[in-house]
Each structure stands twice: as structure tokens, then as C-alpha cells.
Amino acid sequence: MKLFERYKRWLVVLYDLFVIAFSFWFAFFVRFEGAIPPDEYVLCIKLLPIVMIVRIITFYYYDLYRGILRYASMPDLLNIFKAVIVSSVIITIIIVMRPQGLVGFPRSVFLIDPVFLVLLVGNARFLNRLYRERSSLLFSGGGVRLLIIGAGDAGHTVLKEINNNPKLKYNVVGFIDDNESKIGLLIQGIPVLSDMSGIKDIVKKKKVEEIIIAIPSATRQQMEKIVSSCEQTKIKIKTMPAIGDIIDGSVYISQIKDVQIEDLLGRDVVKIDFAAIKTYLTGKRILVTGSGGSIGGEICRQIVKFSPQSLILFGRGENSIYNVHKELKGNNVKLYQVMGDVINKKKLQGVFRKYKPQVVFHAAANKHIHLLEYNPDEGVLNNIIGTKNLFEVCEEYGVEKLVNISTDKAADPASMLGYTKRIAEIYLSTRKYNVTRAMSVRFGNVLGSRGSVIPLFREQIKNGGPVTVTHKDMTRYFMTIPEAAQLVLQACVLGDGGEIFLLDMGAPVKITDLARTMIKLSGFEPETEIPIVFTGPRPGEKLTETLVGKYESIVGTAHQKIFRIKQQNTLPEYIEKDFEDLKNLAVEMDIDNLLRKIRELLSLSLPN
16 A cells, blocks of 8 residues: 555556557547548557657646645646647647648647547546545445535535545535525535425434534524524534634634534624724734733734734733743744733833833733622722723833723622722723823623633533523623724724723623523533522622613714713812722721722712
């Protein structure tokens, strides 16, 4: 077998030499209707070596021996056409240049020979591919019986890659597509069987073992509908990534994954003005606090795409910063890992003095609602004093823009997270006329972030349940981490200083429905196999989140998914003593007076 692999290209060359000779002779045979005159036969034999040499050299020039036969495709067929046509022209010129020219040479051979040669050379290559594709299924015992939903380009690519890769061991039995004009058609010999309404019957009739959803451009509503139909079949479901997550627009079999809750909660692809972001960020020195966290890390991933001069990864989690740095290496961007805490102002000053950032994204924060209820001092120090420290250092070192990552919990706050983030919003929004243009970006939950409900539910389902939900009517807003990060960058470009931006979070999701869907996607039945237990709301937790406060309204911006929050009253300008009091009370852990001071500062922001 190894010997064959080593010399198989030479075997292809030998085959081509044979068919070149046979085709040339056959052209004479056809021209003279099976009775080649002796003098014409001699002419054929004399010219044959020239024909073989010219053709084989031309075939080599057009890379007919570099391709892998099992992957023969239209570009290979095009190269065969080119090689045959060019070599035929050269052969014609050689024959014409003979002393006797075309005298005695049957001119129809010039037409018959190339046509027949293309068929012989092309068929051999494509028959080899067809044989390998079919035999791979036979030798794998038929493979897993697979149904592909989506008979478009992505579905075609999935089928082609399956056929080209015997190790995948799939046997595609058909396609499902809602485009009625495609039903009954064949794709590489595989039929489009039905639309989605017939999927249950198709699965039963064709004994389908697995389903792949090959529609990367599907909207959230379309994915929900498709998955809902597939769940009735009790068959394992896989999918392609959403079109916005496909890096170069191409679809690969390696990207196929089990359907996750993120595929159903993810929204339609958001249009981002990448040109405007690139214009602003390219060549800039950028610092991201909390760069090892879910949002901070994703902001870093998005930033490197726009070729900044340097990116400073600032945070206190050594392992998480190291991991983000390792992931981003090789992007031709200077990366610096800096361990530090925004509470430490002198550390910040040293970092800014050394790296001279021009744009700062502030993602460092204590965000765990329930922990902050029991540790309000930490929330105050990190979320309020840390933000103030960062802004003052930005001012001191001439930073152009500071973008503060806020939360929907800051709208009519009812928790320590909300209180501290709201005070930070107010503080930054009243500094709009200073050197640094500061702004905040408010949004809700991001899918899969650390400490969020989705990883918790996954772990509970993995352990056999129960899945714990605080209240049957609880709802939350969700968006994907990449979408949130991209919109934060877009808001940075839009902001002139003093704004509190709000990202469009779409419709709220009922947490009970989320739990049920995740249980079903894991192959279990809610209640019967994995129970759902309601535990009651915890301190600081609302049943429904509000994105805009009672004394706030929203106005549109240049981007349809980004709004600006308009205050219905004049926000207070906190004085230095307010922050000194907060810091001292937090450091001394005087919790009662700390909470009293927080309520006092927030009451100043309410209308009289």
C-alpha cells in the first residue's frame, strides 16, 4: 500500500500517456470509419511521439499531477480543458510547420482528438473521486444516517466535506428545505426530501440517527422554529455557527457542534460600522481593565482586529490575563500583561506613565449580585472608588476616551451592584467637559459569562438536576458576548463625553422557559427526568429587569442598536468628600453608615 502511495502519481502519468496515444489513434479510427488507410496509419504512428510529449508537458504545466484525486473538482476540470486546448494548438502548429504542411493530414482529427481526450482524462479523475466517496460509506458500515436541514451553500459544503472525508463516517440520506422549488431535486445525488413540516415522517422513514442544521444565516426565530420541530423527533441535533461567528465567510465541517442555548438566544447579526471603528482605533494605544473577564477579554479580542499600536491587558486575575494574552499572540499587535487593581491609584499612575494609553475600556468590576449584598464594602471600593481613580488618572495622562462598562442593574437600582454602578455612571456623566471624554455603556446579561445562569444550569443538568430557578415569572435580557463587545466599541466611536449609552437587548427571556429548553437540548424531559425547583428570589434580585429608570428616557443615535439615556433631571456633581466618606466607611467596614451614605448619594439624583 505504501509503495502504491509513493508511485501513484507516476501511475497517473502512465495512464495519461496511454489515453493520449489511444485518443489520437481513435480520432483517426473515427475519421476513417474504422478502416484507416495504410499511409494514414503510418502518419499517425510517426506523429504519436510528438503528440505524447507535447501533451504530457502541457499537462504538467497546468498542474494536472499536483491535485489529490479524491478531491477532484471543477477547477481541476477547467485545468484539463486548458491543458488539452493549449497542447492541441501547439500540435497543430507543429504539424502545419512540416515541409508538407497539412497535406495528407485529416483535419477532423484536430476536433475529434481533444474532445475524446478530455472525456478520458476527466472521467478517470472524477470516477476515482466517486469510487472513494461511495466506498467510504460501504467500508464504514454505511455510517451514521444523517439528515441535513438546509439545501443551500452551507448544506452543499457539509455534504461535500462528508464525502471527501471517510473518517467522518456519515451517510447523508437527504436534505430538508422550506424552499418548495428545491424539493425533489438532487444535490450530488442526494435528494431534497421535504420541507420542515415533513421532518417527523422523514426521520422515521429514512431511519435518521442525526440531524445537522446547515443554515448559518438563520435568525433567532427561524432557529427556534427549526429546533422545536427537530426536538419532536428525539434525534440528536447539531448546527453550524451563526454567520456572524464565521471568520472568513467559509463553512467547515469542524465547526459543526451540538445545538446550544446560545444558538437560540443569539439574535440576528448586528450591523456594525467596522470602518468607523477601524478609523478610530487603528494605531492607538489601548488599555482594557478587567481584561481577563468575559466582557473585558472579548473587548480585547475585538480590538486586535483593528490593528491598534498596542493593547495593555490590565487586571488582577493572573491566570485569566495570561490566557487572553496567549490567545491573542500572533496578531501583530504589541501586547502587555499588567497585574493590578483599579483601587490602587499609584499603580494606575505608574502603568499610564509607562504605556501612555490613548483609549481606556473599563470592564473591571465586582458584578456578582448576591456576593455584593453580603460584601458591600468591596463593591464600593472596586465599582465606585476604582472608577473614580481610573478617571482621574486618565485625566492626568491625557487619555482621549474612557468607556465604562455598566449594567441594567443601574436602572432604578435595588441591589449593591446596581447602587455602585449607578453612582459610577452619575460620576462619569458629570465629567463631560474635562480632558478625557468619559461615557458609560449599559446592557443586560451576556450569554455564558462567568457567574451567569446558563453555566449554572448546564452544571446542574450534567449532575442530573434539579435545575434551580428563583421564581417562575422571573425574566432577564440576554445578548452574546461578541455582540456586546462590538457594540461597546461602536459606542466608543459615537460618544463625545458624558453619555450613558444603552444597548438594545431585544425581548426579555423567561428563565423558566430557558431552563426547560436547556434540559430538552441535553436530551432530557423537563420535570419527568430533570426537575425544576423554585427557590425564591434572593436579596437584591428583581423579578423583571428594567433597562431605563423611572426618571430616564431614551433617544436614538446613529446606530440602530445603541440608544442614549436622557435624564429628566439635573444629575448631582458629587464632591470629593462624598468619595472620601465612601472609601473610609468601606475600609473600616462600617456597613450601616456605608449603606446610609450610598442612599444619600442616590437620593441626590432623584427629582425634588
